[in-house]
Structure formats: structure tokens, C-alpha cells
Amino acid sequence: MTTTVGLLHPGAMGAAVGAVLTARGIPASWLPAGRGPATRRRAEDAGLTEAEDLAGCDVILSICPPAAALDVARSVAGFTGVYLDANAISPEHAKEIERILDGATVADGGIVGPPPRKTGTTRLYLSGPDTAVAQLESLFAGTHLRPVALGGAVGRASALKLAFAAYNKLTFALAAQSHALAERHGVGGELRELAADVLPHTPLGAPGGITSAGRRAWRWEGEMAEIAEACADAGLSPALVAAAGELFGRWREHRDDDGATLDDLLQALVTPPE
Template identity: 85%
Template sequence: MKTSVGLLHPGAMGAAVGAVLTAGGTPVSWASAGRGPATRRRAEEAGLTDVSDLTALAGCDVLLSICPPAAALDVARSVAGFGGVYLDANAISPRHAREVEEILGGTATVADGGIVGPPPRSAGTTRLYLSGPAAAVARLESLFAGTHLRPVVLDGPVGTASALKLAFASYNKLTFALAAQSHALAERHGVGDELRELAADVLPDTPLGAPEGIASAGRRAWRWEGEMAEIAEACADSGLSPALLIAAQELFGRWREHRDDNGVALADLLQALVTRPA
């Protein structure tokens, strides 16, 4: 008998994760109530079954939460009382992962997930790290085995997978913030072309040397802003300074208006970093 899966809520990453399951014959449901046309389109393209509201998802064996970090706790509260396996696969701090476990742990078995890589549309690009109760983790590992989303089991409680995800993201995403700041500084002093030439020659495989990647970061910065807040919290909880992450959060916040804007230009993103007069 196939495991029935519910997905909360299919953004770009969530829809792609749902699609790897439906492609393998696993039924995946979602609730369209309150969702916009873009979400509905993604769900349809991923082969998800619309069950209208969250109440209908309660009968699923597994619920996957893949949403913006700031919404993770509210999403967990929205399905309080669910009795299956609940995977929180959001970029949240270990402390917030444990809060999700507290919210749902009375009825559900909560597992912690960290997705590293782009939406899994081809093999070898994206990993799903898993930690938490052994039986739940084993079930999720089996669910995703052989799909484009490679499951990797970590030995540790809820919070372990989130810690690894955030540790990786703190480097990976900060490189885009640093590159943007560098290019903005060079542009302000009239040496933008020279920096691009230098970086392309010396650091070609980095956001500094390939600044077109900054435009892609700009479209996703609305999500990364919240992720930086989660990493800052994780750092503070670990006795590390959160200052660098707080600065990156502020930088990504300046690109909020370019959410999902496929036409945004690098020049516009760099200009947004210029300090505005008080």
C-alpha cells in the first residue's frame, strides 16, 4: 500500500519535492484554500491532488512542511492534532525545529529535515538531510529513495538536520551578499568593469567572478532574509556572534521588492544597496 503524503504548501521548492514523489507513483495531496493562482499552477504541474482544506490532509500518513522559514511554526500550528509523520524541511534554527516538535509531538512523530541544493528536477543536485526519531526517519528515507531528492540520514535528534542546513547556508548565501557589496562598492567608485574583469579571471567560479548569479539571489532574497534571521538565532544560541548574519539579513531585505522578479537587473540590485538618506 502506497504511503499517502500531504504537502504544506507548494512553493517552488515544495512543488518540486512533491513532483519527485508523484513521478514515482506516490500520491501527494495539498490544500488550495487561501492559496493564489501561482501556487495552484505549481501544484497542478507537479501532479498534486487538491483536497481543498487542511482538515482533509489530516488523514495522510506523512505531512511535509516546506515553506518560508518565518512561517514554519504557524504552519505546524495549523495542523495541530495530526497523527502521522510530520517532516519539517524548512530552513529554521535547531531551536525552532524543537519548537515544531513540541507543537505536534503529542500526536505526531516529528522529523527534522534540511534541503540543500536547488529544487530537485534532476538527479545528483539536491539532498534531504534527515534527523529525529529512527522509525520516522527510516520511513522518510524509504519514501525518497531512488528519487531526484537524495535522502541522507544523520545520527541525532530533531534539530541536527536543521543545524547542518543552516551551517552550509551561512557560507553559501553569505557569498552572494559579500559579492553584491563588493560590486556595489566598485560601481560607486567607477571601477565596476575592472572588478568584474579581475574577479572573472581570479575567482571565476564564485558569485564575485560570475555576478549574474547575484540576480538570481535577488529574486530569492525575500526568503533568504528570513533564513539569515534563523541562522543568526542559531549562532546566538551556540555562543557565536550573530552580527554577520544580521548584516546579511538587512542586505537581503533591501531586495524584497524584487521577489520572484525574473527580469531584475544586477544594476538595480546594486543600486538598492546604496545607503538611503535619512
């Protein structure tokens, strides 16, 4: 019997995950109500089917900005199938979703890597009830999105995702701050030459990555808030991560702006938006 999947909501990552499923013949639906033309275009390109609700689905995947994860879960309260929250949220928020959807079997997921469009780039870490994890592993086995079962309770996959993201994304914040400081004192070119020679494979030495990060930072700001909360819950200082979130917040005006340059982003750090 074919598993039916519902997807909430097809952003860049969600649509790519949906395409992984439809490519292997697994029906996947989405809810167009209240969504804009860009979302519709992504859904169509991914082969997703429009639906009025997802009540009849066997599995629902939630892939959305972290700040929306709880509201997205509440929007399908009463669902009784397998619900995968695959968002960059704190372990405590993952457990809260488990409480919100007390009639469903909730699994915790952490996607690490870019949208899965080729093999070997992206992993889906899974924790939670064994039956749900096994079903999700089966859905994605052999696809561009590699499932990895961690075992253990809801919250473990989220913790791993956030621990990795803390390091990975803080490096972009640190590199951006360093380049902005150098530019402010007229030694930007010298820093670029030095970093390219000494640290060529880092965001400091290859600042083109900062430009790409700046366009996505509207999502990263919320992710930093989740990481800060997870740090505080673990008895760690949230200050470093909270500061990175504040830095990413200065790039809100460049959300998905393909025309944003490195100079634009560095200037936004020096002069925060009002």
C-alpha cells in the same frame, strides 16, 4: 500499502519535491484554501491532489518560508502521523515544532541544493526518531531528491542546513556589497574583470549569480534570521549573518522579478527602500 503524503505548501521547492513523489506513484495532496493562482499552477504541474484537510495522510511535509514554519505546524495541530519540517529554521525552532505537534512523530529535515529536477543536485538531510527517518528515506530513495539519514535528535538536520547556507548565501551578500562599492567609486568594470580572472567560479567573478539570488532574497532574509538565532544559541556572534539579512532585505521589491538586472540590485543596496 501505499503511503499518502500531504504537502504544506507547494512553492517552487515544495512543488518540485511533490513532483518527485507523484512521479513514482505516491499520492500527494495539498490545501488550496487561501492560495493564489501561481500556487495552484505549481500544484497541478506537480500532480498534486486538492484536499480540504490532510488529517488522513500518513506523512505531512512542511516546505515553506522559514518565518512561516511554526504557524504552518500549528495549522495541523492534532496530526498523528509523521511530520517532516524541511525548512531552513534554527535547531531550537525545530524542537519547538516537535513540542507543538506532540501527537505526531516529528522529523527534522534540511534540503540542500536547488529544486530537485534531476539526479545528483539535491539532498534531504534527516534527523529525529529512527522510525520516521526510515519511512522518509524509503519515500525518497532512488528519486532526484537524495535522502541522507544523520541520526540523532531533531535539530541536527537543521543545524547542518543552516551551517551550509550561512557560507553559501553569505558569499552572495559579500559579492554584491563588493560590486556595489566598486560601482559607487566608478571601478565596477575593473572589479568585474579582475574577479573574472582571479576568482572565476565565485559570485564575485560570476556576478550573474547575484541576479538570481536577488530574486530569491525575500526567502533568504528570513533564513538569515534563523541562522543568526542559531549562532547566538551556540555562543557565536550573530552580527555577520544579521548584516547579510539586512542586505537581502533591501531586495524585497525585486521578489521573483525576472526583469531585475544586476545594476538594479546593486542600486538597491546603495539606496535602501523607505
